[in-house]
Amino acid sequence: MAASTSESQLCISHVAGRYLIFDVNAVAKLRSPWHMCGTLFGTLPQAQQQNVFHGLPMELMPEEAALLVENGVAVIEDDTRAHADAVQALSEADKAAILAARTQEQDKLAQANLEESKKRKQIAIENAKASGKWKTRAARQASAEASKPDAEAESLFAAADDDNAGESAGGDGATSSTNNAVSDDSAHRQYIVPLATASIGACSLRVPQVSSHVPDPPASRYSVYKHLHSLGYYMSPGLRFGCEFVAYPGDPLRFHSHFLVKTAEWDEEVGIMDLVGGGRLGTGVKKAWMMGGRPDEGEDGNGDVRVFSVEWGGFG
Amino acid sequence: MAPDHEPHLLNLRSVVRSNLQYQHYWTDLTLLDTLADIHSNDDGDNAQLENLPWPMIYGRPPDQLYDPEHAASNASGTNPKPTPELEYVLPVHLDEKFTLRKWAAVFDALPKPCEDADSKKRIVVAVVSGDSTVVYYIMHDGIVKPRQN
Numbered sequence: 370m371a372a373s374t375s376e377s378q379l380c381i382s383h384v385a386g387r388y389l390i391f392d393v394n395a396v397a398k399l400r401s402p403w404h405m406c407g408t409l410f411g412t413l414p415q416a417q418q419q420n421v422f423h424g425l426p427m428e429l430m431p432e433e434a435a436l437l438v439e440n441g442v443a444v445i446e447d448d449t450r451a452h453a454d455a456v457q458a459l460s461e462a463d464k465a466a467i468l469a470a471r472t473q474e475q476d477k478l479a480q481a482n483l484e485e486s487k488k489r490k491q492i493a494i495e496n497a498k499a500s501g502k503w504k505t506r507a508a509r510q511a512s513a514e515a516s517k518p519d520a521e522a523e524s525l526f527a528a529a530d531d532d533n534a535g536e537s538a539g540g541d542g543a544t545s546s547t548n549n550a551v552s553d554d555s556a557h558r559q560y561i562v563p564l565a566t567a568s569i570g571a572c573s574l575r576v577p578q579v580s581s582h583v584p585d586p587p588a589s590r591y592s593v594y595k596h597l598h599s600l601g602y603y604m605s606p607g608l609r610f611g612c613e614f615v616a617y618p619g620d621p622l623r624f625h626s627h628f629l630v631k632t633a634e635w636d637e638e639v640g641i642m643d644l645v646g647g648g649r650l651g652t653g654v655k656k657a658w659m660m661g662g663r664p665d666e667g668e669d670g671n672g673d674v675r676v677f678s679v680e681w682g683g684f685g
Numbered sequence: 686m687a688p689d690h691e692p693h694l695l696n697l698r699s700v701v702r703s704n705l706q707y708q709h710y711w712t713d714l715t716l717l718d719t720l721a722d723i724h725s726n727d728d729g730d731n732a733q734l735e736n737l738p739w740p741m742i743y744g745r746p747p748d749q750l751y752d753p754e755h756a757a758s759n760a761s762g763t764n765p766k767p768t769p770e771l772e773y774v775l776p777v778h779l780d781e782k783f784t785l786r787k788w789a790a791v792f793d794a795l796p797k798p799c800e801d802a803d804s805k806k807r808i809v810v811a812v813v814s815g816d817s818t819v820v821y822y823i824m825h826d827g828i829v830k831p832r833q834n
Binding site: 411464532597600618622627628633635636638640641642644645648651652655656657660661662664675676677678679680681682683684685 | 704741742750777778779780781782783784785786789792809810811812817819820821822823824825826827828829830831832833
């Protein structure tokens, strides 16, 4: 069941019930004509704590995924199957090529790192010389012996020791340490190389699988989402304000949001306290609380979505 | 005519009426029970004896309640204060639950504000709690951008 997806269709990966976008071009396309910003939540492999600016993947709300599929803009891809099939489809030669590509990347990183540290060392030596703290060989030997005669340490120091020998010997030392590292793979290849999971070199790691899964958000949420989306609002998840959506009148980079949206079934009972809490919170952050839903087909205005905007009265 | 709304709703309304009149200095307060009460304010031709979905109050706040335009012009000009618009007030109790159907019915009973096409129907929801505190919220029928944004 190879891809029947046309090139123009975006691919939404369905992973553990979440809708994820892994392609930066898709992110751009969703933002511009489709005014969907999603939620970026990818961290860097080597800086997991850095969580202010997240990157790919981007998670879409079920409503967004549903709207895109409904409009034929995107297809849902079964991620588990795509990976399983890709792994099965991989030949031994492919695997070897992938490993070689990774090793090459790691070697490149190791080399860059080595040159960087060499440069730093050189700068440190220059600084030490400039400030007059640079010790001659004799002085250093004296101090080293005084503290702890360590043969191994001496041999290490010996490489970049003398004033004149510093440059040339430093180069030699670097080369020899590179050789040492190359002989010891585990030490040398400790660098984590972020590999794109879509493809490595010529090997595609994905066999796109159009899923039979159809996003099925709750009807009331979806109808209100669709209504506001059709009017040009940008919607984002409402957790921060205790609602279902936060609606922006334009791109969130340019506008503050206007509405905290709560949705309900047409005959669902909503407590007045929700209105008071939402209205007061909304007014406190210069927004309005909005409650909306869609009447059942064939009654109350042909099933058009109806919304109500609530703000604090300013007194009482 | 005799209003045949439930007594507890009428009681709730009298609490809100007193609060509006004596604590917030609203004027021209009238009680609305039937559709006729609302539409007689306009022309009185289409008098209907049907009950409103909810007993309401019609009155004039001391200052214009919702006016984004005015807020902008107030900063620059020193125009004399225009007469505040009359508002529809819906008294509800904090413990009540409303469905969207009910809110829609409340708005559908009100006349269209015909000043310009953009203006939406508006009510003031007066929420009464057990300790007789009353809080007021403005509710619009449709998408109306917040005042301060």
